[in-house]
Amino acid sequence: MNTEATRPRQMAEGVFWLGGCLSAFSSGHEVHYHVSAYLVMGSRASILVDTGDPGHALLVLAQLEHALGGRPLDYVFPTHPEIPHAGNLPMLLAAYPDARIVGDTRDYHLHFPEFDGRLERRSAGDSLDLGGREIRFLPAHIRDLENTLWAHDSGSGTLFVSDGFSFIHDIPQPEEDDEPVHLPGQCRLFSGEMPEPPSVEQAAYGTGRALYWTRFVDVTSAFTDIEDTLEQLPTSFIAPAHGNVIDDVDGMLRTSLAAHRRVYGAERSPQ
Numbered sequence: 001m002n003t004e005a006t007r008p009r010q011m012a013e014g015v016f017w018l019g020g021c022l023s024a025f026s027s028g029h030e031v032h033y034h035v036s037a038y039l040v041m042g043s044r045a046s047i048l049v050d051t052g053d054p055g056h057a058l059l060v061l062a063q064l065e066h067a068l069g070g071r072p073l074d075y076v077f078p079t080h081p082e083i084p085h086a087g088n089l090p091m092l093l094a095a096y097p098d099a100r101i102v103g104d105t106r107d108y109h110l111h112f113p114e115f116d117g118r119l120e121r122r123s124a125g126d127s128l129d130l131g132g133r134e135i136r137f138l139p140a141h142i143r144d145l146e147n148t149l150w151a152h153d154s155g156s157g158t159l160f161v162s163d164g165f166s167f168i169h170d171i172p173q174p175e176e177d178d179e180p181v182h183l184p185g186q187c188r189l190f191s192g193e194m195p196e197p198p199s200v201e202q203a204a205y206g207t208g209r210a211l212y213w214t215r216f217v218d219v220t221s222a223f224t225d226i227e228d229t230l231e232q233l234p235t236s237f238i239a240p241a242h243g244n245v246i247d248d249v250d251g252m253l254r255t256s257l258a259a260h261r262r263v264y265g266a267e268r269s270p271q
C-alpha cells in the first residue's frame, strides 16, 4: 500500500475524503487507482458514502476514527453493492454496532444476510437529515448497476457520483489498462490542483471501458439530467469513487460530456 493516500483530506466543513489507492505499473511507470470513500458529518449524524476497498479496510477504519473524532458512525451508504463500494460493510458494521446501511438496498440481504435488520432502503428523491445539512439521494445518471444511487450534501455542495466522472491524469501512454489512474503524489489533489486538467482524450479513456454501457446509448440525456441536478442543487465539488475530486465543476462537465460523446460516436459509425 502506498502511504500518500493514507491521509484523509478535509474538503469542506464536515466533509472528509477517505480511502486509498491501488497501485500498478503502466509502461514502467507507477500509477494509482482511487478507491475512495467520503465522510459527511452533521451536528446530529454522520454518513460514510461508499466503504473503500477491502484491501484498505484497516486504513479506512483508522481514517474514519480520526475524522469522526470520537463520534459514532451513524449511516453507511454504499452507492451500489460492488466490492470497491460495499466490500467493507462487514468491517464497518462490526466497528460501529449502531450504524445502519442506507441506499437502494433491494438486494443487499442476498450479499449480507447477517445485516438484514440494519438495512434502510432509500430511493432517489429521499433525503436524510444529518443536523444542519441533509443528504439527498439522487438517481445515478451514469452508473453500472441498476440500483446505483448518487447523493448530494447540502452543507458543502458535494455531489457524490460513484463510478461517474473518473478521469485519468498525466499518464504516459497507457496501454492495456483501462482504469482511471493518476500518478503518485496526486492522490489527494482536487482537479484544479492537478498540473493540468484532464484532456478529453483522458476523460474518454476512463469512460470507454470502465462504463461499458456508455458505448451503446446516447448519453446526451444523461448529461441534461446532470445539468438539471446541478441547477437545482448548488454544487462546489463532484466526488467520484475512482478519481480525483473535481472542484472545477463547470469545466469538468464540459470535458466529460465531450468525452462521453467521443466514446459514443466512436462506437456507432454513421449510417
Ligand SMILES: [Zn+2]
Residues within 6 Å of the ligand: 082, 084, 085, 162, 163, 241, 242
Ligand atoms: Zn466502482
Ligand SMILES: [Zn+2]
Residues within 6 Å of the ligand: 005, 020, 021, 032, 033, 034, 182, 183, 184, 185, 186, 187, 188
Ligand atoms: Zn493515489
